[in-house]
Amino acid sequence: MLAANILLSLAMFAVFALIAGGIYLWRKQDDSQKGLLMIAAAIVILANVLIWTV
Template identity: 55%
Template sequence: MHADPTLLSLAILATFALAGGGAWRFVRRGERMQGGLMIVAALVLLANVLIWAWPLPR
């Protein structure tokens, strides 16, 4: 079972958006709880992409 490359690409773009938005909220606006949660969500999504893209043994 292989993941669709388009979905993996969208997930990586969402990871960058979440991480960037979380950092902006954390640093600029002082909303530490929302910023931290967005960064955690980005890390979870990145971990999922790495699991989906991991090559399977044949």
């Protein structure tokens, strides 16, 4: 059970990092598609974490 908690915590850190990086890249005009893909990946990981916690 401890390993699952650690992995879920790492996944949430990854979500925050992906969202921050995605917003940063999205604001730059030349890398907006990569930023949106990073935000989409963060949403997918967040959905997985929510599923595993329920």
